[in-house]
Amino acid sequence: MDVILIYFLGAVLISIAMFINKNTLIDHLLYIPFVVLQVMLNLNAAISLNKYEGGNLVPFLNQEPFQTLSNWLFINEFEGYYFRTDGIGLIFLTVLTLISTITIIHSIIYSVKKGDAIPEMEVYNGSLVLLIATMSGVLISRHIGLMWAFLEATTLCSSMLIYHNRDKSALEAAWKYIFVCSISVSMAFVGILLLGIAAQDTAELDLTVDALIKNAPLMKPSWLMITFLLVLTGYSAKMGVLPLFTVDIDAKDVAPSSIGALFSGGLMNVGFVAIYRFYEIFANTSIHHWMNSILVIVGFGSIFFATVYIIKVKNYKRMFAYSSVEHAGLALLALASGGIGYFAMILHLIMHSFTKASLFYQMSQVYRVFHAKSYDKVGGYFRLNPAGGIIMILGLLCVTAMPPSGLFVSELMIFKSLFYNGNRLYLYVALGTLFLLCFIFYALGANILKLLFTPLSEEMHSYEKVSPWESATQFLLLGLVLYFGIHPPQEITDFIMYSVEKLPQLPTK
Amino acid sequence: MINLFAVIFTMTLIYLASGNRLVTYIRILALQGLLLFGLAYLELKHISIGSLLFILVETLVFKAFIVPYFLYMLIKRNHFHNERDADSPNFFSLFKVSLIIILSFILSYTLNNEHLKITYFTASVSAILTGILLIVRRKKIITHIVGYMVFENGIFLLSLAIGGELPMIVNIGVLLDLITCLLLFGVFVSKIGEIHKTEELDQLSELKD
Numbered sequence: 001m002d003v004i005l006i007y008f009l010g011a012v013l014i015s016i017a018m019f020i021n022k023n024t025l026i027d028h029l030l031y032i033p034f035v036v037l038q039v040m041l042n043l044n045a046a047i048s049l050n051k052y053e054g055g056n057l058v059p060f061l062n063q064e065p066f067q068t069l070s071n072w073l074f075i076n077e078f079e080g081y082y083f084r085t086d087g088i089g090l091i092f093l094t095v096l097t098l099i100s101t102i103t104i105i106h107s108i109i110y111s112v113k114k115g116d117a118i119p120e121m122e123v124y125n126g127s128l129v130l131l132i133a134t135m136s137g138v139l140i141s142r143h144i145g146l147m148w149a150f151l152e153a154t155t156l157c158s159s160m161l162i163y164h165n166r167d168k169s170a171l172e173a174a175w176k177y178i179f180v181c182s183i184s185v186s187m188a189f190v191g192i193l194l195l196g197i198a199a200q201d202t203a204e205l206d207l208t209v210d211a212l213i214k215n216a217p218l219m220k221p222s223w224l225m226i227t228f229l230l231v232l233t234g235y236s237a238k239m240g241v242l243p244l245f246t247v248d249i250d251a252k253d254v255a256p257s258s259i260g261a262l263f264s265g266g267l268m269n270v271g272f273v274a275i276y277r278f279y280e281i282f283a284n285t286s287i288h289h290w291m292n293s294i295l296v297i298v299g300f301g302s303i304f305f306a307t308v309y310i311i312k313v314k315n316y317k318r319m320f321a322y323s324s325v326e327h328a329g330l331a332l333l334a335l336a337s338g339g340i341g342y343f344a345m346i347l348h349l350i351m352h353s354f355t356k357a358s359l360f361y362q363m364s365q366v367y368r369v370f371h372a373k374s375y376d377k378v379g380g381y382f383r384l385n386p387a388g389g390i391i392m393i394l395g396l397l398c399v400t401a402m403p404p405s406g407l408f409v410s411e412l413m414i415f416k417s418l419f420y421n422g423n424r425l426y427l428y429v430a431l432g433t434l435f436l437l438c439f440i441f442y443a444l445g446a447n448i449l450k451l452l453f454t455p456l457s458e459e460m461h462s463y464e465k466v467s468p469w470e471s472a473t474q475f476l477l478l479g480l481v482l483y484f485g486i487h488p489p490q491e492i493t494d495f496i497m498y499s500v501e502k503l504p505q506l507p508t509k
Numbered sequence: 510m511i512n513l514f515a516v517i518f519t520m521t522l523i524y525l526a527s528g529n530r531l532v533t534y535i536r537i538l539a540l541q542g543l544l545l546f547g548l549a550y551l552e553l554k555h556i557s558i559g560s561l562l563f564i565l566v567e568t569l570v571f572k573a574f575i576v577p578y579f580l581y582m583l584i585k586r587n588h589f590h591n592e593r594d595a596d597s598p599n600f601f602s603l604f605k606v607s608l609i610i611i612l613s614f615i616l617s618y619t620l621n622n623e624h625l626k627i628t629y630f631t632a633s634v635s636a637i638l639t640g641i642l643l644i645v646r647r648k649k650i651i652t653h654i655v656g657y658m659v660f661e662n663g664i665f666l667l668s669l670a671i672g673g674e675l676p677m678i679v680n681i682g683v684l685l686d687l688i689t690c691l692l693l694f695g696v697f698v699s700k701i702g703e704i705h706k707t708e709e710l711d712q713l714s715e716l717k718d
Contacts, residue, residue, distance in 0.1 A: 145683075
């Protein structure tokens with residue numbers, strides 16, 4: 001059975017059905033087969049990777065019922081060439097499946113709560129399905145041209161979701177997002193074409209990741225440098241780092257909160273994987289050291305701008321969006337520092353996805369209570385919604401990397417890899433980053449505590465009571481972040497180590 | 510013949526820089542589409558018939574007819590005006606594009622790669638940079654879309670400069686993205702005209718920190 005073909009065909013048909021259908025209940029029911037398809041794709045990716053590695057990678061996949069499933073599924077030659085998951089792809093696909101499923105649940109809650117007040121919910125539902133499918137496409141693509149096509153498709157689906165509220169801000173954010181992202185992603189395509197020119201020196205124009213990893217050391221370094229710069233600039237809009245993070249901030253602010261959660265918890269990882277593919281290709285060439293220097297500049301610059309804006313903004317969603325820029329910058333620093341930094345980078349991105357998605361889901365409840373997202377119009381949230389208040393406190397602990405959160409462990413490892421790197425530049429960058437993180441800690445702490453405990457100047461006579469059950473998904477995600485901080489499962493840490501084992505293991509000198 | 514088409518393509522960029530009328534921009538885009546059709550045919554005659562037909566249809570139908578017609582309808586429906594308030598006099602625009610072309614030539618010769626077709630590479634880099642120049646320096650929303658299409662034409666020429674061909678599935682993906690992108694541009698431009706009552710991008714400044 002061609003699982004990948006069935007997945008994409010199924011996703012397109014379901015989204016078309018959602019676009020056409022005007023009945024909300026049917027739209028919600030259509031999410032069920034899509035989630036089944038998504039889980040099936042995820043399982044297929046895990047089983048095929050396990051098979052590829054001789055069955056030793058994930059031992060429980062060798063048992064029933066996975067063994068029967070494994071015999072039932074197969075990857076044909078065509079799919080094997082264009083689509084194959086590696087360790088990193090599988091990790092982020094699993095994160096995406098989890099976050100997408102929760103986003104769908106919150107989208108249904110959003111739709112039910114708002115009722116007829118929401119314009120064109122069918123466009124929202126159809127675009128959400130397509131966005132999840134195209135993001136999955138990026139994560140399982142082995143051909144960098146195809147990966148590009150999927151990534152550009154995520155821009156198009158995202159812009160429809162950003163435009164969801166149909167007001168002036170939504171229109172401005174959607175226009176800026178689609179235009180800037182299209183230009184930037186096209187710049188990345190120029191980089192891919194230049195890599196094609198460089199690949200001709202090796203007598204083979206094969207743009208699959210595996211062929212490029214093999215051939216990259218034979219290519220001229222100047223071509224590889226230009227390619228990396230263009231790709232990093234192009235995909236920065238997706239990952240939300242310098243130089244093109246601004247459209248991403250507007251998008252997360254204006255889009256419905258559950259979509260903001262998907263952007264922070266899913267799309268950011270997708271952008272990272274797109275950049276990481278090129279890093280992986282060039283890691284064993286002479287530009288490795290140069291590439292790390294560029295990543296340090298971009299990573300530190302992102303943290304710097306995030307700090308400045310987190311202090312300046314007056315809106316919770318923008319504050320969380322800038323916090324994502326900070327964490328993306330930290331992940332790039334981890335990648336550049338090498339050694340234990342590779343492990344820390346993956347762990348950090350997973351933990352960030354869970355934490356930030358929880359905070360964005362919670363923002364949806366905050367908005368329903370106060371009908372506002374700016375600092376001066378909210379307060380006393382803990383009294384009005386205790387379950388949501390606890391989520392905000394746990395979220396604050398996690399997002400600022402306080403123990404026992406998993407982000408504390410990953411940030412500790414990132415700074416360890418920066419300090420022990422042996423390069424003086426990395427030491428200065430680590431110290432500078434620690435200095436900036438103090439400001440971020442203060443700003444996030446002060447603003448979230450204000451939301452929770454500072455009474456509103458005017459007493460609220462009526463407000464929507466939010467059911468504590470709506471916070472259950474956020475308790476689950478934040479529980480996972482705390483669990484990873486206290487007792488990370490050995491199987492998961494082994495798998496993360498496996499996913500980065502092909503990168504040069506020695507830290508940069 | 511190939512060189513002639515590439516040179517004419519580069520000349521259209523100079524003409525683009527000197528024009529202020531939106532209809533002129535659209536005519537130039539149509540001409541560029543026709544030139545790309547000719548170049549693709551002459552350059553890719555040897556590839557499989559399926560891939561060749563796909564690329565020829567893409568250039569002739571999409572780039573030479575559909576895109577210009579779509580933009581023309583967009584201008585007509587939204588009553589857009591000509592680009593009178595360009596950033597600087599036409600002389601300076603001409604100067605900038607000429608400089609871009611000269612620098613692209615120098616870059617092509619400096620790279621000195623045996624697999625690189627210099628004429629294509631120069632024309633494509635010039636188109637990409639001219640597209641970016643239009644987007645950065647002009648103010649009208651429609652001129653930005655024209656800049657984006659010139660940018661995309663430059664990328665198409667660059668793919669010809671590689672000499673080989675990308676797999677069909679990638680080409681289909683790229684074209685689908687481009688078509689959808691253009692359609693969404695159209696939808697958003699019309700909505701901006703309706704809601705903001707403007708065709709100037711400076712007016713979109715509600716979202717800031």
